[in-house]
Amino acid sequence: MLEVFLMDEESAPPSAPIEKAKNGREIFSDKIADEIVAACGSGFTLEKAGALVGVNPSTIKTWASRKPDFARRVESARKKHELSLLRDIELAGQKSWQAKAWMSERVYGYAQPSARLQVSQDVTHGISGNLASLLAGIAGRKKTQVIDAKAVEVKTALPIRDNSYCATDGTQTIVTPTP
Numbered sequence: 001m002l003e004v005f006l007m008d009e010e011s012a013p014p015s016a017p018i019e020k021a022k023n024g025r026e027i028f029s030d031k032i033a034d035e036i037v038a039a040c041g042s043g044f045t046l047e048k049a050g051a052l053v054g055v056n057p058s059t060i061k062t063w064a065s066r067k068p069d070f071a072r073r074v075e076s077a078r079k080k081h082e083l084s085l086l087r088d089i090e091l092a093g094q095k096s097w098q099a100k101a102w103m104s105e106r107v108y109g110y111a112q113p114s115a116r117l118q119v120s121q122d123v124t125h126g127i128s129g130n131l132a133s134l135l136a137g138i139a140g141r142k143k144t145q146v147i148d149a150k151a152v153e154v155k156t157a158l159p160i161r162d163n164s165y166c167a168t169d170g171t172q173t174i175v176t177p178t179p
Contacts (some may be wrong), residue, residue, distance in 0.1 A: 018054050026055050028063050033070050036060060041077035043085075 019027045026032070032053050039049035050057040064071035086107070093100035104110040 026059055028067065028070075033063075033073070037070075037073045037077045040074050041081050043081050046074075 018032065019029065021027055032055065035053045036046075036049045036055075039052050040046070044052065046060050047057045050060050064074060086103070089099050089103050093103060
């Protein structure tokens with residue numbers, strides 16, 4: 001049986017430390033195995049189940065490879081949880097067509113091919129020829145070429161002590177007034 005405590009760590013009952021071998025690895029026990037199986041049966045991944053009992057997920061995978069009965073129990077618990085989720089979706093489908101659509105799409109692979117095609121087309125071919133050539137032209141230029149392509153114009157209308165310059169399309173000479 002899996003016990004979950006939803007309170008702060010100070011008020012949680014102390015759990016017995018996991019027994020370890022001389023090399024520092026956790027020792028497999030039926031109690032730990034039962035907790036892992038129960039956690040996987042509730043929807044936990046091996047990583048989450050390992051965190052719950054304080055065992056590294058790679059250790060759980062090693063135990064599963066060395067103990068086929070444990071591996072079968074974990075897999076069976078996960079499949080039972082998956083089945084319960086699918087049954088819940090099926091029950092929801094009695095009142096909602098969206099649940100049925102989700103189920104048929106995910107479980108049986110039904111989907112509208114046109115929707116997939118449209119998304120694929122937009123992602124891969126959504127750029128027009130003009131935009132693509134403009135982007136290629138910009139990518140081919142160096143920063144100095146882009147900056148040098150603009151001429152500099154004196155702005156005399158600004159009430160600032162120093163001259164202000166801005167880029168224009170035409171060519172103009174720069175005149176600095178003397179005080």
